[in-house]
Amino acid sequence: MxxxxxxxxxxxxxxxxxxxxxxxxxxxxxxxxxxxxxxxxxxxxxxxxxxxxxxxxxxxxxxxxxxxxxxxxxxxxxxxxxxxxxxxxxxxxxxxxxxxxxxxxxxxxxxxxxxxxxxxxxxxxxxxxxxxxxxxxxxxxxxxxxxxxxxxxxxxxxxxxxxxxxxxxxxxxxxxxxxxxxxxxxxxxxxxxxxxxxxxxxxxxxxxxxxxxxxxxxxxxxxxxxxxxxxxxxxxxxxxxxxxxxxxxxxxxxxxxxxxxxxQEGLDNVFRRHQRAAEATRQAVRHWGFEIQCDNDEEYSSSLTAVRLPEGHSADALRADILGRCNMSLGNGLGPLADKVFRIGHLGDFHDLMVTGALSGVEIGLKARGIPYHPGGVDAAMSYLAGNAGAPAEAA
The missing domain is CATH 3.40.640.10 (Type I PLP-dependent aspartate aminotransferase-like (Major domain))
Structure with missing residues (x-):
């Protein structure tokens, strides 16, 4: 490479x-x-x-x-x-x-x-x-x-x-x-x-x-x-x-x-930061018109979001294109989900700009590969983040 x-x-x-x-x-x-x-x-x-x-x-x-x-x-x-x-x-x-x-x-x-x-x-x-x-x-x-x-x-x-x-x-x-x-x-x-x-x-x-x-x-x-x-x-x-x-x-x-x-950040603040990033990501995925692999709202992960692509489109080809164009690695589908889903990690050391940057890379890849989607998922994520800053809890 x-x-x-x-x-x-x-x-x-x-x-x-x-x-x-x-x-x-x-x-x-x-x-x-x-x-x-x-x-x-x-x-x-x-x-x-x-x-x-x-x-x-x-x-x-x-x-x-x-x-x-x-x-x-x-x-x-x-x-x-x-x-x-x-x-x-x-x-x-x-x-x-x-x-x-x-x-x-x-x-x-x-x-x-x-x-x-x-x-x-x-x-x-x-x-x-x-x-x-x-x-x-x-x-x-x-x-x-x-x-x-x-x-x-x-x-x-x-x-x-x-x-x-x-x-x-x-x-x-x-x-x-x-x-x-x-x-x-x-x-x-x-x-x-x-x-x-x-x-x-x-x-x-x-x-x-x-x-x-x-x-x-x-x-x-x-x-x-x-x-x-x-x-x-x-x-x-x-x-x-x-x-x-x-x-x-x-x-x-x-x-x-x-x-x-x-x-120093406070564990409750850490969990809240992950929750916000996860929901912003889901807002983008929903706007694009894709399914989230998790079926139950109460079981959504704050660590990652697995995204299902429409039938006939390769998640692995999308990931490879995004890596080549945007220098960004996304998670692959495993087992029966191979080539059907891609996974966006939003855990560890990150902030809002990193989340929106990652979503921008996904949207670039979707457009470049001609995968049918509704543009504006990044805007949906930004609107959510702008309106849901959340008051920090006292660090412990």
Whole structure:
């Protein structure tokens, strides 16, 4: 590809843009991961990350992608042959299900339509049917990155409680943590899975398990093999801010700054900023005359919007044209949505001009490719943003 002047617009649903203060922190000299300076850093990030998950319980940090944290959640809590109830909200829920099978578990996937979130009533019904208590965990995705659908985790917890079932609740927040309000303790989640490369505004390379007391108790009984992922070794070393093996030192330096930035803005303001960007994007999509992949207004994602193109038009060709013309990357469709949808990421470090700039790039591509649409989607987004600034909450 020839040189493209100007700033690249990274508008995929993660990895997201890494802000300069975080990059600067990552770029500092590497420190001794057994020395006193690192102990202070470790204690700071291990304490600070709890505030993002909204938990007072431990959060384990791995030098891995979010997929690693998926595996850690399963192997620390379950035993070979255990049944796991999962819900098909999209591509990433499906991948987590495949992983469970590979690990020797017996996942049961409730079918979904890839346009809506977890059906809490269906979860409750299935758990009530499980009188032998063979299901040991319910594993769901909070924000499905492939579809732009956010599930109601509090409703899933209520469904589990109404059923009287003792199954653990495992939740993937890889594309919602730091972008959409999430409450590990209040929603009584047992293991929350997270990743660094989206709302936390870091490059890929860190992943997380926030763990409840129930999950810690389950880990004492779990018999799936684990070594690298073992919570016990991590938590023992974390007591003093250290890790049982070489951590991703420079990424942890960046994580400390990212946590500080989120609190300087105020988490409620962060969530409001994402909500505004998402609604502005949806205003543009509706004006263009396209369908949003998410079918339910109450389940719209604040992290990304998946847009369905009319039949006979290639979403991948549109994305390629936009990349070549505008130096902007958009997310591709995954699984059965391949070449049918494109995904606009609006999460992490961004502001209104970046949102409208991204939408302008989409409109340029639509016009250039001759895809039927109603011009003026960017104007619709700007009108929404101009009229919905929102009063900032007090930073915390």
């Amino acid at each position: 020839s040189y493209q002047p100007g700033r690249h617009f990274l508008q995929i649903p993660g990895p997201t843009n890494t802000p300069l203060p975080v990059l600067a922190a990552i770029g500092r000299p590497t420190i001794d991961h057994r020395g006193p300076e690192f102990g202070t850093l470790g204690r700071d990030v291990l304490s600070g990350i709890r505030t993002i998950f909204k938990t007072t319980n431990p959060v384990v940090i791995y030098p891995a992608s979010g997929t690693g944290a998926w595996e850690a959640a399963l192997v620390n809590t379950l035993s070979p042959g255990d049944r796991v109830l999962m819900f098909e909200t999209g591509w990433f829920a499906t991948l987590w299900n495949r992983m469970a099978t590979k690990l020797g578990l017996a996942p049961e996937l409730i079918k979904g339509d890839w346009r809506s979130g977890v059906n809490a009533d269906a979860v409750e019904t299935r758990l009530r049917e499980d009188r032998a208590r063979e299901i040991k965990a319910v594993a769901v995705v909070h924000n499905e990155t492939s579809t732009g659908v956010t599930s109601n985790i509090a409703a899933v917890r209520r469904a589990i409680d109404r059923s009287g079932h003792p199954a653990l609740l495992l939740v993937d927040t890889i594309s919602s943590l730091g972008s959409i309000d999430y409450r590990h303790d209040e929603w009584d989640v047992d293991v929350t899975v997270g990743g660094s490369q989206k709302g936390l505004m870091l490059p890929p390379g860190l992943s997380f398990n926030a763990v409840s007391d129930r999950a810690l108790a389950a880990s004492k009984r779990a018999r799936l093999p684990r070594s690298f992922w073992d919570w016990d070794d991590m938590l023992a070393s974390n007591t003093n801010g250290y890790f049982p093996y070489t951590p991703a030192t420079n990424l942890l330096q960046g994580l400390k700054v990212a946590i500080e930035m989120l609190h």
